[in-house]
Amino acid sequence: MSAISGASSIPQPVQRPMWRRVFGFNLLTAVILGVAGYYLGWFIGHQVNGGKSFEYQKATDENDVALLLGYVFGVIGFLIGLGFANYPFSRLLGRPASLREKESEGIGRYFGLCTDHKVVGLQYLVGIGVFFFVGGLNAMLIRTELLHPVPTFVGPNQYLSLVGMHGTMMMGMMTSGILGPFANYFVPIMIGARRMAFPRIEALTFWLLMAAGFILVSTIFFGGFPTGWTGYEPLNDQAVMGMDSYICFFALVGISMALLGLNMIATIVTLRAPGLTWSRLPIFVWSVFATAVLMVLAAPTLIATLLMAALDRTINTSFFVTGGGGSSYLFENLFWFFGHPEVYVLALPGFGIVLELLPVFTRKPLWGYRLAVSGMLGVTLLSFFVWQHHLFVSGINADLRPFYMLSTEIISIPTGFIFLCVMGTLWKARISFSVPMLFCLAWTFNFLIGGLSGVVLSDVPTDTGLHGSFFVMAHFHYTIMGGLIFSFFAAIYYWVPKMTGLRFNEMLAKWHFWLMFIFFNSTFLPLFVLGLKGMPRRVSTYEPSLQGLNVWVSISAFVLGFSMLIFLFNVVYSLIFVRAPAESNPWRSKSIEWQVPTPIPVHNFEQIPVFDSDPYDNGTPHPLPGGGQPATAGA
Amino acid sequence: MSSSPEAESREGAPEPNHAVRFTVIWVVATVIALPLVIFVIGPLLGPGNGSLQSKGQGSDDTVLAAIATPVLTLVMLYLLYSVIFFRQPKGAALEGPALRGHARVQTTWIIVTSVMVLGVAVFGTAKLEADYGAGSGSGPNPLTVPKGKKLPVQVIAQQWLFTYRYPTYGGVETPHLYLPNNEWIELHVTSIDVIHDFWAYQLGVKADANPGVDNVVFVKPTKLETFNVRCAELCGIWHGYMYDKGHVVTPAAFTTWIHEQQTKFAATTKVLPKYSTTYLPEPTKRAEPE
Numbered sequence: 001m002s003a004i005s006g007a008s009s010i011p012q013p014v015q016r017p018m019w020r021r022v023f024g025f026n027l028l029t030a031v032i033l034g035v036a037g038y039y040l041g042w043f044i045g046h047q048v049n050g051g052k053s054f055e056y057q058k059a060t061d062e063n064d065v066a067l068l069l070g071y072v073f074g075v076i077g078f079l080i081g082l083g084f085a086n087y088p089f090s091r092l093l094g095r096p097a098s099l100r101e102k103e104s105e106g107i108g109r110y111f112g113l114c115t116d117h118k119v120v121g122l123q124y125l126v127g128i129g130v131f132f133f134v135g136g137l138n139a140m141l142i143r144t145e146l147l148h149p150v151p152t153f154v155g156p157n158q159y160l161s162l163v164g165m166h167g168t169m170m171m172g173m174m175t176s177g178i179l180g181p182f183a184n185y186f187v188p189i190m191i192g193a194r195r196m197a198f199p200r201i202e203a204l205t206f207w208l209l210m211a212a213g214f215i216l217v218s219t220i221f222f223g224g225f226p227t228g229w230t231g232y233e234p235l236n237d238q239a240v241m242g243m244d245s246y247i248c249f250f251a252l253v254g255i256s257m258a259l260l261g262l263n264m265i266a267t268i269v270t271l272r273a274p275g276l277t278w279s280r281l282p283i284f285v286w287s288v289f290a291t292a293v294l295m296v297l298a299a300p301t302l303i304a305t306l307l308m309a310a311l312d313r314t315i316n317t318s319f320f321v322t323g324g325g326g327s328s329y330l331f332e333n334l335f336w337f338f339g340h341p342e343v344y345v346l347a348l349p350g351f352g353i354v355l356e357l358l359p360v361f362t363r364k365p366l367w368g369y370r371l372a373v374s375g376m377l378g379v380t381l382l383s384f385f386v387w388q389h390h391l392f393v394s395g396i397n398a399d400l401r402p403f404y405m406l407s408t409e410i411i412s413i414p415t416g417f418i419f420l421c422v423m424g425t426l427w428k429a430r431i432s433f434s435v436p437m438l439f440c441l442a443w444t445f446n447f448l449i450g451g452l453s454g455v456v457l458s459d460v461p462t463d464t465g466l467h468g469s470f471f472v473m474a475h476f477h478y479t480i481m482g483g484l485i486f487s488f489f490a491a492i493y494y495w496v497p498k499m500t501g502l503r504f505n506e507m508l509a510k511w512h513f514w515l516m517f518i519f520f521n522s523t524f525l526p527l528f529v530l531g532l533k534g535m536p537r538r539v540s541t542y543e544p545s546l547q548g549l550n551v552w553v554s555i556s557a558f559v560l561g562f563s564m565l566i567f568l569f570n571v572v573y574s575l576i577f578v579r580a581p582a583e584s585n586p587w588r589s590k591s592i593e594w595q596v597p598t599p600i601p602v603h604n605f606e607q608i609p610v611f612d613s614d615p616y617d618n619g620t621p622h623p624l625p626g627g628g629q630p631a632t633a634g635a
Numbered sequence: 636m637s638s639s640p641e642a643e644s645r646e647g648a649p650e651p652n653h654a655v656r657f658t659v660i661w662v663v664a665t666v667i668a669l670p671l672v673i674f675v676i677g678p679l680l681g682p683g684n685g686s687l688q689s690k691g692q693g694s695d696d697t698v699l700a701a702i703a704t705p706v707l708t709l710v711m712l713y714l715l716y717s718v719i720f721f722r723q724p725k726g727a728a729l730e731g732p733a734l735r736g737h738a739r740v741q742t743t744w745i746i747v748t749s750v751m752v753l754g755v756a757v758f759g760t761a762k763l764e765a766d767y768g769a770g771s772g773s774g775p776n777p778l779t780v781p782k783g784k785k786l787p788v789q790v791i792a793q794q795w796l797f798t799y800r801y802p803t804y805g806g807v808e809t810p811h812l813y814l815p816n817n818e819w820i821e822l823h824v825t826s827i828d829v830i831h832d833f834w835a836y837q838l839g840v841k842a843d844a845n846p847g848v849d850n851v852v853f854v855k856p857t858k859l860e861t862f863n864v865r866c867a868e869l870c871g872i873w874h875g876y877m878y879d880k881g882h883v884v885t886p887a888a889f890t891t892w893i894h895e896q897q898t899k900f901a902a903t904t905k906v907l908p909k910y911s912t913t914y915l916p917e918p919t920k921r922a923e924p925e
Contacts, residue, residue, distance in 0.1 A: 156872045228869050234846065235829040235871055322847040323915060328830055329845065363723070364731035371741055393832070394843035395824075395850035398774035402760040409752045409759075416748045419710060420741065426717040428653065430731045433722075441714060448710045452703045459759040461695040461769035464841045465682050468832055468867035532680060534836040536867045539875035543863075588728070619733035 027111045030081030034211070037077025041069030062241050064314045067222065071248040075211045082113045082207055087200060113207070115199035118600060121185025122499060123206050125492075128173055128180055131213045133564070135169035138162050140561050143554040149547050151540045159540040161224025161242070165216065168229040168246060170480070172253040173213055175295075175342065177484060178349035179260060180206065182491050183288040185499060187264065189593040189600065190282050192273025192609045197266035205260040212252035219245035228538055230339070233320035233331040237312050244313065247306045254302040254338075257345070261295030264288055275611035282591060282615050283372055287352020290376040291345050294383065298341035305334040329396050336387035344383040346480050348376060350447070350487035351418045354440045357494055358425045360589045361437035365616040367424030371417045378414030386411060392463050401460050408458035415451055419444070434587065435509040439490035442517045446482025450475060453528065471531025474524045482520060489516075489567070497582035500575055501598045508570040515563035522556035591615035657716050664708045672704045673697060682839045685862055685883070687855045688770030689839030695762050695769075702755060772824060772833075772842025772850040775912070781853055785821040788814070789910070792824070792831035792844035795873040797864060801893060806910040808903065809896045812864065812881035814856055815889035822852040825913050832868035835881055843868060849912035856883040 023029065045066025079085070090097035109119050141162050145153045154162065188196055196202045219225055223240040231246055268289050272281070281289075308319040309331070318324025320331045351372075359366045366372065385407045392401055422444050431437065453475040457463050466472060489512075497503055526549050535542050542550065574580070585594040592615065596604060677700060681693020723729060763769050764779045789800035791808070800808040814820055824833045826844035834841045837860060842850045866877035884892065897904075908914060 151875075156875060160869070160872060160874070226869070226871050226874075230869075232830055232869070235869070238829060238871070322845075327847075329848070332830075362721075362731055363729065365733055365735045367734055368736045368741060371736070391843075393772045393841045395772040395774040395845065395848055398768070398772075398776075399778050401763065402756070405759050405763075406753075406756040409756045413745070413748050413752055416744065420744045423710070423713050423717075424734070424736070424740070426713070426721060427734065428650075428732050429717065429721040430723040430727075430729045431717065431721050441718065444710070444714055448707065452707060455703065455755065456696070456699050459695065459699060459755065460763045460771055461692050461759060461766065462699060464769055464771040465689070465692045465696075465839055467841055468834070534682065534834075534863065534865070536834070536865055538869045539865075541875040541878075616735075617733070619730045 025081060025083030025086060025113070027082070030078045030112075033081035034074045034078035038070040038074035040077075041071065041073035042066045044073075045069045064241060064244050064310075067241050067244045068248060068310055068314060071215055071244070075208070075215075075252065078211050079204070079207060084113060084200070084204060084207075113200075113203050115195070115203055116602060117184050117188050117196050117199065117202060118499070120202050120206050121181050124176065124180030124184060124209075125182075125496075125499075127206065127210050127213070128177055131169055131173040132177070133568070134217065135166050135173070136561060136564060138166035138169065140558065142166060143557040145540050146542075146550050147554050149542050149544045149550075154540075156540060157224060157226070160226045160228075160538070161220065163538050164225050164228050164246070165219070168216060168249065169213075171229050171342065171346075172216065172250060173209065174480075174484060174488075175253065175257055175345050176205070176209060176260060177346070177488050178353065178491060179264065179288060179291060179295075180209070182284075182353075182495060183264060183349070186495065186593050187267060187285055187288055188271070189596065189604050190285050190591065190615075191268060191271060191276055192592065192605065192611065193267065193271035194603045194605065194608075195271075196263055197270055198263045201259050201263050205256045205263070208252050208256040208259075212249045212256065215245050215252065216249035219249075230335060231306075231309070231331075232335070233309065233312070233326075233328050234322065236309055236331070237321060244310070247310050247313075251303050251306040251310075254299040254306070257295045258299040258303070261292035261299070264292035265296065268292075273608050273611060277611075279369070280611055280614040282356060283366060283369065284349075284352040284356035286373050287348050287355075287376055290380040291348045291352075293380055294341045294345050294348070297384070298338045298345070301334055302338035302342075305331065305338065308334075329394070332391055332394065332396070333387070336390045337384075340387040340390065341383045343476065343480065344379055346484045347447075348379060350443060350483045351376060353487040353491050353494075354443050355418070355421055355425070356591075357436050357440050357490055358422060359616045359618055360587050360591075361434060361440070362425055362429030362431050363588075363618050364425055364427075364429050365618055366421065366614075367427065368417070368421040369614065369616070372421040375414040375417030375421070378417070379411060382407060382411040382414065389458055389463075392460050393467050405458055405460055409455060412451060412455055419448065434493075435504070435506065435513055436490045436494035436587070438510075438513045438517075439486050439493065442513070443483060443486045443490065445517075446478050446486060446520070449525075450478030450482055453478065466531055468536055469531035470527045470535045470537060473537050474527035474531060477524050477527070482524070486517075486520075489513075494587065495593075496575075497586060498593060498598060498600075501582055502575050503580045503582040503586075505570055505574045505578070508566055508573070512563050512566045512570060515559060515566065519556045519560040519563060523553055523560050526553050526556075589615070590617060653716075653720065657713065660716065661705075661709055661712055664712055665705045668704050668708055669701060672700050676700060683837050683858075685837035685856060685858050685860060686770070686839055687857060688766055688768075688853075689837060690857070691762060691766040691769055692839045695759070698758065699755070702751065767853040768851075770839040770841065770852060770854055772852055775849045775851060777851050777853065781819050781855070783819065785819040785853070786815065787821045787823060788812075789823040789825065789912075790833045790842075790844065791914070792826040792833060792866070792870075793828050794871050795866070795877040797831075797833065797866075797877070797879055800910060801896075802910045804893050804897055805904060806907065807893070807897050807900050808907055809900060811896070812879070813889055813892050814881065814883050815886040816856050816859055816883050818855065818886065820854050820856070822854065823912060824850040824852065827914050829870050830868050831866050831870045831877070834865045834867040835862050836865065837862035838881075838883075841867060847913050847915065859883055859885065 045063055087097050110123055145159055184202060219242040222242040222245060224242040225239050225246045227235050236243055268285060311317040312319055318326040320326045320328055355366060355372050386404060388404045389408045457466060457475055493509055530546060530549055535546055584598050677697030680696035682689040684690055767779050767781050768777055787802050791798045798808050798810050799812045800806060824842040824844045826846045831844040833844055838854050840852050840854050842852045860883055862881045864879040864881050866874055
């Protein structure tokens with residue numbers, strides 16, 4: 001099989017002259033073309049701006065058409081500047097196209113279009129990390145405001161913008177929180193492949209997400225948006241220009257999600273190495289597969305919905321405007337048809353991380369592999385049948401509520417499978433309390449509380465009291481922050497030593513974990529009480545009698561934020577200053593990504609490996625350390 | 636690290652029977668926790684005794700908390716138990732037993748969780764319909780309607796206040812909400828601009844106010860009290876200020892009050908649009924400049 005062993009025929013990139021490197025297709029050009037595109041769109045928007053319906057926009061210097069066109073052209077310019085148009089244009093003109101972009105050595109490849117999945121993984125980790133901290137900072141400001149029952153710190157408009165930015169940033173950017181960095185980096189290695197199925201699309205998803213992030217932040221220049229992350233109509237239609245940033249941001253995130261999911265499915269289906277049957281696939285890859293299916297099926301709904309919202313705002317269609325024949329229910333339906341699978345997009349990779357890491361730190365095989373897989377696939381399937389539980393009190397399809405109550409409660413059965421697998425794997429284990437393991441155990445603790453409070457919310461009579469209150473807020477922070485973010489940090493402490501070849505300072509990591517775990521619970525457990533006592537979400541005013549608890553929550557939240565600073569300090573200290581080299585397999589994992597050398601070669605494997613088992617054969621003496629072994633002969 | 640440490644044989648002392656020991660701990664903890672949850676925590680959970688609906692929600696909260704208790708103690712105690720008893724000895728690198736599953740445990744787990752989940756769903760549905768929507772907005776045509784006389788009250792939400800219209804009293808519209816005690820109230824919640832949500836906390840009432848939609852809630856107040864009204868759906872910059880007080884009064888006091896309102900608002904009632912379940916909202920596009 002010459003195709004899979006042809007590692008020696010990689011063409012080495014030619015060193016180009018300096019002026020070509022400055023004025024070539026790189027980040028600098030991308031930013032210049034992005035700004036140029038933005039002003040071009042802005043200009044065109046103002047030229048087509050005529051007629052009576054735009055009178056108001058002229059009078060108030062508001063022009064949704066110009067802003068949306070500016071964003072779209074800006075993004076196109078940015079992508080062209082990065083070099084995404086080179087390949088299709090080369091093919092179009094019949095020229096030989098570069099099949100690899102910047103798959104060279106050197107730090108420069110991290111700052112542009114690169115089709116090496118390991119570079120894209122690290123780009124994602126840093127890029128998403130930055131926006132995660134921006135979103136977290138918004139949360140700190142929200143909690144500062146809530147120290148007092150009446151607004152003292154920011155005005156009502158700024159407060160709503162903070163709430164909206166925090167929610168949208170976290171829900172949008174963190175959809176790829178695990179799939180972006182860790183699946184892009186490790187799925188090809190775990191399945192014994194040299195690359196993703198569509199490396200250029202892989203890079204595109206990252207740069208689209210970065211463009212989207214900047215667009216969301218730019219909303220502060222256009223008045224912010226008052227709707228929170230849900231963007232309900234008709235408030236959406238009524239809002240000032242900052243709303244267009246939300247629409248454009250979420251649509252780009254949707255495109256990025258759909259492409260990322262498509263790429264993952266294609267990779268996992270087609271590029272598995274010989275011997276890696278579906279029943280030997282690492283459980284993390286299964287969770288990525290399930291998440292990818294959700295992304296591909298849910299994200300297009302979001303894109304279409306936001307397109308309709310944009311048309312409503314710009315050319316006065318009325319998909320969602322009641323007075324013009326539209327319906328506010330339509331938006332709620334479409335949004336949650338995307339929105340509920342979306343929250344499982346956030347949760348499922350966490351299941352995968354925890355189940356992938358537990359066998360390593362318990363020195364046992366994964367208990368109930370098939371149960372775990374069916375749990376994940378069950379959640380994937382069911383998550384498309386529950387969306388109206390967000391609308392229990394809206395009056396929509398009231399007679400169908402028992403159905404949605406049932407489907408929502410049924411989804412706790414496959415989720416329960418995951419818990420059983422966690423418990424089975426812990427049974428008579430040899431647990432070593434390394435930092436990733438601590439995060440996995442904390443995940444189990446948090447997600448249980450999140451899951452059980454979810455059952456309370458799935459019941460219509462109790463949901464009636466709790467809908468739209470801080471109880472809901474506490475519930476989804478337990479599942480998303482307690483689930484996704486804890487497993488995100490587990491993955492960081494577990495895999496970053498492999499990705500960078502450097503070791504974290506363990507004492508700082510443990511401080512980070514304990515502060516984060518204790519003050520996460522100290523922040524969000526009282527919120528259940530606040531919700532039960534009738535404090536609504538997204539308000540900066542509350543009953544003075546609730547101030548004591550709110551102050552407690554705010555102070556806990558500040559310590560929680562401080563624990564993130566410890567993490568940040570650890571990253572800077574350990575990975576930039578101390579640079580202690582990590583062992584090549586510090587956790588004694590039998591999974592294949594730990595068997596390849598550090599740093600991982602550009603094309604991962606000298607020879608495509610052949611798998612003869614899953615990576616969980618801990619506990620049984622095995623002559624070879626890996627599930628997947630390099631083949632001695634050409635398979 | 637290429638050498639995989641040999642799975643060493645277990646140390647000399649016989650292992651305790653973890654399954655029995657853990658089951659005993661779990662059962663004891665659950666038996667202690669259940670009465671606490673039902674009798675101490677349960678009564679604190681609901682929105683109080685303001686109405687039949689809020690009482691129902693409170694008892695529903697208690698039942699769900701009681702069902703959740705054994706699950707919570709099972710997983711939490713199991714975590715604690717394994718963290719204490721299933722540790723890697725210091726400095727050792729022992730392998731655990733190579734267990735890959737247990738058919739009977741898995742089957743039992745699936746059956747038990749399925750039964751619990753179906754039970755919760757059936758219970759929720761029964762409660763929902765028995766309490767006539769349990770205080771939730773149930774759309775224009777609720778499935779179950781309480782028999783007998785009901786006082787219709789229309790809640791009209793707009794940015795950023797609620798007004799109330801009493802169609803059986805000449806369609807008078809007032810900014811105050813008074814309800815007679817011990818009578819069935821039929822709330823018709825609607826909006827004339829964006830989506831709001833009428834939340835009467837102590838009455839256990841929550842219903843979205845959608846433009847162009849008549850969202851009906853049935854509630855029977857059972858206690859003379861002043862209750863909090865808040866908007867529970869983000870509706871623009873003054874959403875946090877869209878709150879209000881409502882009052883449950885005796886039927887006699889209610890009659891006096893409503894006649895007062897009728898006289899007070901007689902002039903406005905004349906120019907109001909005719910009472911209707913919904914009012915086609917003005918186009919919500921940002922208003923044209925003056």
